[in-house]
Amino acid sequence: MDFAPSAVADDYTKRMRAFLEESILPAEAEYDAFREARRGTPAEHELPPVVETLKAEARDRGLWNLFLPSESGLTNLEYASVAEVTGWSPVIAPEAINCQAPDTGNMETLHLFGTAEQKQDWLAPLLSGEIRSAFAMTEPDVASSDATNITTEIRREGDEYVINGKKWWCSGAADSRCAIFIVMGKTDPEASKHRQQSMVLVPRDTPGVNIVRALPVFGYQDQHGHCEIEFHDVRVPVSNLLGEEGGGFAISQARLGPGRIHHCMRLIGMAERALDAMVRRANERIAFGGPLAGQGVVQQQIAESRIEIDQARLYVQKAADLIDKVGSRGAASEIAAIKVVCPRMACGVIDRAIQVHGGGGVSDDFPLASAYAWARALRLADGPDEVHLRSVARVEIKARA
Template identity: 55%
Template sequence: MDFTLSERETYFRDRVKAFIDAEIAPRNHEYHQQAHEGDRWKVIPVIEEVKQKARAAGLWNFFMPPHSGQSHVDDTFEFEGTQLTNLEYALCAEEMGKIGWASECFNCSAPDTGNMEVLHRYGTLEHKERWLRPLMNGEIRSVFLMTEPQVASSDATNIETRIERDGDHYVINGRKWWSSGVGDPRCKIAILMGKTNFEGSRHQQQSQILVPMDTPGVRIERMLSVYGYDHAPHGHGEVVLTDVRVPVENVLLGEGRGFEIAQGRLGPGRIHHCMRTIGVAETGIEAMAKRLVSRVAFGKRIADHSVWEERIARARIDIEMTRLLCLKAADTMDKAGNKAAQLDIAMIKVQAPSMALKILDDAVQAHGGAGVSDDFGLAHAWANQRTLRLADGPDEVHARSIARNEFGKYAEWKIDRPSNDAAPAFSSGDVGVSR
């Protein structure tokens, strides 16, 4: 098995890393200063400046794999960007994950990446010209309206938002929350998932439809906090839709195709989160190690206390194992398609956030009281990563898929028990396994 990176993989990873080191990391303090001045919900000037440099350098719109560019609706629209394979993008996304605002500089931040892929694969030419083009150009932002507060949204068949046909329009009524990105003043378009049919089969009741955010009846009721952080200027909102009317042409792919679209969108989106999470974990172990070698307690460096040696070692082991699983999932997606990679995607989606959270928690502990402050960014990073155990499906849903696949391997097997009930039930000499 050859783990050597190809020339192209190395080329783009190194270019992204070099750009971050030269243009983004040195301005990190500037970003945080601008983010905390004035209105919380605004466009950050430094991001817009760096975006122009990234685009001019050809470091733009990496996330769309070439093989997924085939449109289900219209083939005449050309996607603009440097389209990388999932494996190539994984290496770049890890670098982006090390600084929270880096992804947007390359126009590779959620939820726009997933929404652009949906528009490209399932939108009409009119949809693409009106919404995809400005998204590709980094001129506007978007939101994906799926989760609802009144139902267990881990099972998307529970969705209650109604999309009802009325002549040449659909009328939408419902309530959505955890609508990431809706606080950004550039958020102009929503892709909403709701029900056009409440009587059909469970997975054919849902549809996805385009809803311009300035449509009458769309109201952001409140912005939500995450462990006390508002995540401005991106943010997560609760959105109420009351008698919202949009043209029938805004439905994507047709009524009852919402689940199909969601599966096409969420697979790549899940692994994109995991790719960035590897980068977050790397910043966590770096911060932890620097703190441990620079502080003295009880007469020696904290790094020389055995408990911390064990924690650092475990962190490095876990990062390396998780990276390999992430790259395996990406490689499987490239070679066999998203469906064939479902199990790998589920495994990395469970593993990556839990791994990063453990490392960040240890890093907080290493920093003592400073770790829970905003001085080192660890508390914010932990709160952000904790959301990923829920985003794009909670751990339990993915673990269920993994477990069911494992049980399926042995569905026809049974344990032969000895006839003597008094004998040990699982004695190695008495118990055989047969099919």
């Protein structure tokens, strides 16, 4: 396996790094001030205008829709290094280049399974950055780590589907730009276990859609929101079906594969920024007659962080390379493994950085506390560690049966 960056990947990564350092990182203070002024108000989920400015600049720099090979021409392995750079500013950078979750997964789903009309209505404006979207699969009343548990009903009546159910952790739904939901529910409870579910497109303004609340993550309220949504007799035309009836579970697995890779790539960038902050703090902070960097215990924390980041990066590169060669299904075990490895690694590195920063590390004066919250949440998002460990174990057991 040769993971040396191609000339194309090297070029995009350098341009992304320049964009990050010249424009994105300097914009973080303006972004945070805008959000802080609206915290706890009805305007809490307004988009800071600086993001639209950055999006325009990204287009001018040729950094747009890089996640989708059909749009960018980049392989998953080539995109990996670019996505890692965006992890240095995980709230702003991915959206600045239109590579933010959950829209990337939704765009991939529409690209793979959407009809020509669905692509025109929803994929085109998503690719242009005009609208945002949400993915409604997880439910509060069942263990949604097993997607076959979902209870939302999608019942066909003539030329319409009628949807009833409750979802939560629908990321993006609080943003006023969110125009479309991909909703997963049961169309045939009597079918075989993995053929009961289907996915339908539900425009946000459809009667019966009620956004109940936006859920905080460890006290942090993201701009785009993670929402609880109720669907009461929501009617959409049958033409809003994605793929075929009974194909919802298969679509969900196809959707989550690349998305998990993207999360892992960004987590490596988050960990790199935390390590950078740790080293800077250790060199600047004086205690017991010298800089913290002179303390053996701090040196050990720095060394362990470097080792763990590099190990995780190699594993992600292997998974990305496999997806390019054999597809998400063939790389399923590796995707599951990195989804366990990367959040754990990032949590550990960020935690050490917090420790070196002392009291400042748990405040909002540094980006470490919010980074830790997001890294810890990613041990649950797109499936908890335990589910992915189960998948890896099954492959190992089957291989030796």
